[in-house]
Every structure is written in C-alpha cells, then in structure tokens.
Amino acid sequence: MKKILFVTIIAISWNTFAQTNPAITSWLVNSTGITGRHYVANNSTPINDAVLANVQTVKYNATYSYISATGIPAYITGPFxxxxxxxxxxxxxxxxxxxxxxxxxxxxxxTGGNIGVFKNGVALFDYRDGVAYSATATNGICGGPPNNPSCPGGMGTTQAWNRDAIPAEKAGFDCAKAHPAMGNYHHHQNPSAFNLDLTVISNICDAYPSDGLYVINPSEHSPLLGFAYDGFPIYGAYGYTNTNGTGTITRMKSSYQLKTQTTRSGGPNVGQTIGTQTFFNGYFKEDYEYVSHTGDATYLDTHNGRICNTPEYPASLYPNGIYCYFATVDANHNSTYPYVVGPTFYGNITVSTVNSVPSGTTTLATNSFDNTDYKVSIAPNPASEFIAIQTQMTEQDMNVELINELGQIVKTSKILQGSTLCIIDTDTVYNGIYFVKISSRQKSKSYKVIIKK
Incomplete structure (x- = not known):
C-alpha cells in the first residue's frame, strides 16, 4: 500500500511539474498553420512564404523538452x-x-552561431559577427563579408579585437532587429522592433514595419523570451527590483561599460580610420569592461543575468530562484552590451539539436488561446506616438479599435491569426482618454488608455 501511495505521489508531482515548467509551456506553438512573411527592398507589401512559422510541436519527458521549429517567426522579416x-x-x-x-x-x-533559442524557435547569436581587426587588411578588418580577407583561426574568434555586430551591422537589421546568416535568421539583441524604442536609431520600420517578439513595457515584468544553450531562461528588459520577486518593476542593467581609452594595444586607435572604416570606441567587444555593482540587484553579473524569481518561476515553486538572463537596454531602450547572454554562460552547454524525438515522450496539447480573460498588455500608457497591444498567440484574427470618449472609432487595426501584436499610431490623435477594444467573433473587452503628448 505504501509503495502504491508513493508511486501515486510521484505521478501527481510529475504531472504538476510538467504543467508548470516553463521549458515546456512557454513556447509559441503554431496551431493555425500561419506561415512566414518577408519584405524585399523597395516593396512594402510582404511576400507570403510556404514555411510554417513559430514552433510546430512541443514534446517532453522527465528530463527534457523537445521543441520542433522552423526558425521562421510569425512577424515579417527583411529587408536587410x-x-x-x-x-x-x-x-x-x-x-x-x-x-x-x-x-x-x-x-x-x-561562440559564433546559435547560443540560444527564442520561444518562437528563432535563433539567438552573441555579440560577434565574425569580423576582427587586421593590420594588413585594406579596411583594417578580416572575416565576415566576402570582400574581407579571412582571419587567422577563422571567423575572428582568435583575434585580439573582435567586432561588435550590433553597432557595426545596424544597417543590415530588419525592423525586428534581426538578420539571416546564410538563411539562419537570428537576433543578436533585444528582439523588440526598432520603432518601439524611446529613441529610434534606425528608420527601417518606416517602410518595412514588423512586430518583433515583444513590446518593452516599463510597468510590467518582461515576458520569458526563450532559453540559452545552458538551459537557463532569457527575459526581456524589465524585472522585479528584488531577486525574491518583490519590489517595483525596474530596468535590468548591464554591468559592462566602455573603457576610457584612446589607444588599443595591438589594435587601431580609438577614432582611427583605415581605408573607409573608422574604429570608434565600442566597435570591438574588447572595448568593454565589467564593473561590479555590489548591493544593487538590478545590475547583472558577468554573464548578463542573476538568480531571481519571476512570474514563471515564482518563489512558491522555486524558493531558491533560478538563474535568468535579461536582454539589456539603456534608458532609451536601445540595446546594450552584452545584449542577451555573454560573453560567458552561467551553466555548461546542455541544449542540443537532435534528429528525432525519443520514444516515451508526451506531446504538449496545443493551447487554445481563446483569450477568455483577454490577457492583454498595452504599452506605453499614457501613450504619445503609438500604442502597442500584445496578447497571447491567437487562433483567429482579433479586431482592435481605438475609441474616444464619445464612442467614435478613431483608429482600427488587427492582431492577425498566429501573431501576438499590433501597433496603433497615435501621432494624429488628440490628447485625452480613449478605450482600446479587443474583439473576436465570440467576445470583446475594452481597456482604458490615455494619450498625452
């Protein structure tokens, strides 16, 4: 009898664990058949692809989850x-x-290449782009594009001065702050759209708008965005002030800062131009140094993370917390080094890709996402230039209306099937109190917003 009771308790515990473990439940599973879309230069009409977007299946056993994905997001990619x-x-x-x-x-x-996977199956890369300083090259750099000479050791990994992809390749990122490497679409940095930053540093979204994976909301804990290759979760830019999951919501800050320097040992001087390339401070990863901020839990460690509780890892289930990485941004919401993970992992690399899922796994039932309680995030509120409305991934189109106090519909938009986000431009809307109405065929709900410019 005791043995039967023990087995029953284990079964109940495992079932509860499987239902709450974010490595199983946090993925954007494509239950609608939505496919990817992309822009090409000089054409602002997206082209539909014959490739399923987001994650296709989630399976799990007592040790691992198995995530099948194409690496193509539901948001529009390109141009580069x-x-x-x-x-x-x-x-x-x-x-x-x-x-x-x-x-x-x-x-x-x-390392170069994939170091993590976002919850929509898209790859995460670290800071590098495979380019490094070379005193003998025409423009002072080697590796990367075909017109650059190759670096000794390959891809610049053994060089003393390795280029930071985020400032160097800004012109090649799409609206969602990502680009492909030989087809492998990936983010190096915080995966929210350029035009949603407080200070917009790229105008790519003007002609080629896209959603990105999430919207930064300074009043809410950022959502879980994915997992690094050591298995630990990745969050957006904001979290609880205290590591035990209490306190106000605040921006998580990188502990890396630019060195005060004018020369680089074995490298080009700061501001030096070789050929057509100018080597500003911050051009290389080695231009940064780590500075400890003891006593302030909002500054992250050398790996760009901290041990803490989050909405997905509450103290009730994880009393000792869990290690979390954060996609760091500055006060203007522009990405800051080391961006997401790095330059080292907190754990050992334990995530891998496999050719097949082993027998004995359980398939996660597809979430219905019927939005019975309409878990909607609206930011910023008050708003000035735009309102971003984000829900869980929907199985049907959802209508979004901006309504003034007289009941008049001022603006309309949609959250498309299989997507999570829409943006309403408020540049031409007068200051005042408005309501955002979200509706599907079955239900509707309204949220109060303030527009103040």
Whole structure:
C-alpha cells in the first residue's frame, strides 16, 4: 500500500511539474498553420512564404523538452539593406532543452552561431559577427563579408579585437532587429522592433514595419523570451527590483561599460580610420569592461543575468530562484552590451539539436488561446506616438479599435491569426482618454488608455 501511495505521489508531482515548467509551456506553438512573411527592398507589401512559422510541436519527458521549429517567426522579416542577399529560410531543428539546468563547473565562453533559442524557435547569436581587426587588411578588418580577407583561426574568434555586430551591422537589421546568416535568421539583441524604442536609431520600420517578439513595457515584468544553450531562461528588459520577486518593476542593467581609452594595444586607435572604416570606441567587444555593482540587484553579473524569481518561476515553486538572463537596454531602450547572454554562460552547454524525438515522450496539447480573460498588455500608457497591444498567440484574427470618449472609432487595426501584436499610431490623435477594444467573433473587452503628448 505504501509503495502504491508513493508511486501515486510521484505521478501527481510529475504531472504538476510538467504543467508548470516553463521549458515546456512557454513556447509559441503554431496551431493555425500561419506561415512566414518577408519584405524585399523597395516593396512594402510582404511576400507570403510556404514555411510554417513559430514552433510546430512541443514534446517532453522527465528530463527534457523537445521543441520542433522552423526558425521562421510569425512577424515579417527583411529587408536587410547592407547588401545581405540572404532570406530567412527554414532551419527545421529539434531543440532538446533540459528541464532542470544547473550552474556550470567552469567558464564557458559563448561562440559564433546559435547560443540560444527564442520561444518562437528563432535563433539567438552573441555579440560577434565574425569580423576582427587586421593590420594588413585594406579596411583594417578580416572575416565576415566576402570582400574581407579571412582571419587567422577563422571567423575572428582568435583575434585580439573582435567586432561588435550590433553597432557595426545596424544597417543590415530588419525592423525586428534581426538578420539571416546564410538563411539562419537570428537576433543578436533585444528582439523588440526598432520603432518601439524611446529613441529610434534606425528608420527601417518606416517602410518595412514588423512586430518583433515583444513590446518593452516599463510597468510590467518582461515576458520569458526563450532559453540559452545552458538551459537557463532569457527575459526581456524589465524585472522585479528584488531577486525574491518583490519590489517595483525596474530596468535590468548591464554591468559592462566602455573603457576610457584612446589607444588599443595591438589594435587601431580609438577614432582611427583605415581605408573607409573608422574604429570608434565600442566597435570591438574588447572595448568593454565589467564593473561590479555590489548591493544593487538590478545590475547583472558577468554573464548578463542573476538568480531571481519571476512570474514563471515564482518563489512558491522555486524558493531558491533560478538563474535568468535579461536582454539589456539603456534608458532609451536601445540595446546594450552584452545584449542577451555573454560573453560567458552561467551553466555548461546542455541544449542540443537532435534528429528525432525519443520514444516515451508526451506531446504538449496545443493551447487554445481563446483569450477568455483577454490577457492583454498595452504599452506605453499614457501613450504619445503609438500604442502597442500584445496578447497571447491567437487562433483567429482579433479586431482592435481605438475609441474616444464619445464612442467614435478613431483608429482600427488587427492582431492577425498566429501573431501576438499590433501597433496603433497615435501621432494624429488628440490628447485625452480613449478605450482600446479587443474583439473576436465570440467576445470583446475594452481597456482604458490615455494619450498625452
């Protein structure tokens, strides 16, 4: 009898764990058949692709979750206006994610290529782009584009001065702040659209608008965005002030800062121009240094994370917290080094891609996302230039209306099937109190917003 009772308790515990473990439940599963879309230069009408977007299936056992994904997002990709002729193409990977990641036993540096996966199956890269300083090259750089000489050791990984992709390749990022490498579409940085930053540093969204993965909302804890290759979760830019999941919502800050320097040992001087390339401070990863901020939990550690509780990892289930990375931004919501993960992992690399899912796994039932309670995030509120409305991924189109106090519909938009987000431009809307009405065929709900310019 005791043995039967023990087995029953284990079964109940496992079932509860499986239902709440974010490595199983946090993925954007495509239940509608929505496909990817992309822009090409000089054409603001997106082209539909014959490739399923987001995650296709989630399966799990007692140790791992298995995430099948194409690597194509539901938001529109492209164009990449730095001469990159590649398009986002299907990667068709199965990611094996540990359900219980552990701290690493040594220092493990991030590498070029995939170092994480976002919840829509899109890849995360670190700061680098495979370009490094070369004193003998025409423009002072090697690796990267075909017109650059190759670097000794390959892709600049052994060089003393490695280029930071975020400032160097800004012209080649699409509205969602991403681009492809030989078809492998990926983010290096915080995956929210350029035009939603407080200070907009790229105008790519003007002609080629896209959603990005989430909207930064300074009044809410950022959502879980994905997992690094050591199995630990990745969050957006804002979190609880205190690591135990209490306190006000505040921006998580990088502890890296630019060095005060005019020269670089073995490299070009700050501001020096070689050929057509000027090497400003921040051009290279090695231009940054780590500065400890003891006593302030909102500053992150050397890996760009901290041990804490979050909405998905509450103290009631994770009394000791869990290690979390954050996609760091500055006060203007522009990305800041080391951007997401790095330059080293907190844990050992335990995520891998596999050719097939082992037998004995359970398939996660597709979430209906009927939005019975309309879990909607609206930011900013008060708003001035735009309102971003975000929900869970929907199985049908949802109408969005901006209504004034007289009941008149001022603006309309849609959250498209299989997407999560729409943007209402408020540049031409008068100051005042408005209501955002979200409706589907069955239900509707309204939210009060203030427009104040």
């Amino acid at each position: 206006k730095d001469g990159n002729t590649s398009l986002a193409t299907a990667q068709n990977k199965i990611f094996r994610i540990p359900l219980a990641p552990v701290q690493g036993t040594g220092i493990v540096s991030t």
